[in-house]
Amino acid sequence: MKLPVLEEHKVELFVKREDLIHPFISGNKFRKLKYNIKEAKNQQKKTILTFGGAFSNHILATAVAGNLNGLKTIAIIRGDELGRDLEKTLSNNSTLREAKKNGMTFEFVSREAYRNKTSEEFVNKLKEKFGDFYTIPEGGTNDFAIKGCEEILTKEDSKFDYICCAVGTGGTISGLINSAKKHQKVIGFPALKGDFLQNEIHQFVRNKENWRLNTDYHFGGYAKYNEDLVSFINQFKEETTILLDPIYTGKMVFGIIDLIKKNKFSEQRKILAIHTGGIQGIGGFNEKLKKKNQQIIKS
Incomplete structure (x- = not known):
C-alpha cells in the first residue's frame, strides 16, 4: 500500500487478496470449505x-x-x-x-x-x-476449516513481521497462528464484542503464544458501524482501489491504520493484512444505509 500515513511512520503495509479467489467462495470461505467438501465426498454424502x-x-x-x-x-x-x-x-x-x-x-x-x-x-x-447429510457448523469453523486456513500463508510471506486478520468464529486466525513462522506475530481484530473468542482459538492452535486479539475496533459489535467506518472504507477504496467490507475487513484495516498512527508498530516493520472477502454482502448493507439516509459504501 502507498499511503501517506505509512511513509510518515516508516511502516510497510501489504494486503493479501484472498478476496479475489472467487466471486462468492472467496477468501476464508474458500479455505474453510475446501477440505470440508473433500470430507463430505470421502464420506459419500x-x-x-x-x-x-x-x-x-x-x-x-x-x-x-x-x-x-x-x-x-x-x-x-x-x-x-x-x-x-x-x-x-x-x-x-x-x-x-x-x-x-x-x-x-x-x-x-x-x-x-x-x-x-x-x-x-x-x-x-x-x-x-x-x-x-454432512454437517458444517455456523461460520464454517472446524478442524477441516483450520487445515484450509493454514494454507493462506506461503513461503513468500515469511518476510512479514505481523500478520493481521479479522476474526469472526476464530477459524481463520487459528490457521494463521498454526502456520506463522516463529518471528511473526499474528494480530486478530474481532468483529464481535466479548472475550469468548480466546477460548475458541485455544481449541485449534497448537500451544502457540505468537498471537493476540485487539478488541478495540468492533465498533459496538457484529454488523455495528458508524459513519467514520463507512467514510474510512470509501477513502481506502479511493486511495488503493481495494474494497473492504464493513463487517470484517473494514474494521481490521481501520484498526491497523489507527495503531500505526499511534506508533504501535516499530519503524521498518512489515505488516500483512489478510483480505478475507465478504464483498458480496455490501449490497445488503448499503440497503440498510439507504433506508437511514446515510452515506453508502461505494463499490
Whole structure:
C-alpha cells in the first residue's frame, strides 16, 4: 500500500487478496470449505447442511461450493419470520436469493430454536426431515476449516513481521497462528464484542503464544458501524482501489491504520493484512444505509 500515513511512520503495509479467489467462495470461505467438501465426498454424502443468519457469507459460499461440486445444500436460517413470505424475503436479500439460485434449500427456525441447534433433539429432527447429510457448523469453523486456513500463508510471506486478520468464529486466525513462522506475530481484530473468542482459538492452535486479539475496533459489535467506518472504507477504496467490507475487513484495516498512527508498530516493520472477502454482502448493507439516509459504501 502507498499511503501517506505509512511513509510518515516508516511502516510497510501489504494486503493479501484472498478476496479475489472467487466471486462468492472467496477468501476464508474458500479455505474453510475446501477440505470440508473433500470430507463430505470421502464420506459419500450427497447433501451438506449448515447454519447461519440471513446475510451470512458462509451460507452463500456453501450454496455455490455445493452446486459446483454436485452436492445438495441445506441452510438452517436464524429467524422463522423470514420464511413466512419467502418471495418477499428473497426480493430484499441478495445473499439468500443467490444461494437459492444455486439450489440451496432453506429451513427457517425461531431464534430460540436456533440457540439449541447443536442439541441432539434438534439434530435428530433435522435428520428425520432431510435424511443423511454432512454437517458444517455456523461460520464454517472446524478442524477441516483450520487445515484450509493454514494454507493462506506461503513461503513468500515469511518476510512479514505481523500478520493481521479479522476474526469472526476464530477459524481463520487459528490457521494463521498454526502456520506463522516463529518471528511473526499474528494480530486478530474481532468483529464481535466479548472475550469468548480466546477460548475458541485455544481449541485449534497448537500451544502457540505468537498471537493476540485487539478488541478495540468492533465498533459496538457484529454488523455495528458508524459513519467514520463507512467514510474510512470509501477513502481506502479511493486511495488503493481495494474494497473492504464493513463487517470484517473494514474494521481490521481501520484498526491497523489507527495503531500505526499511534506508533504501535516499530519503524521498518512489515505488516500483512489478510483480505478475507465478504464483498458480496455490501449490497445488503448499503440497503440498510439507504433506508437511514446515510452515506453508502461505494463499490
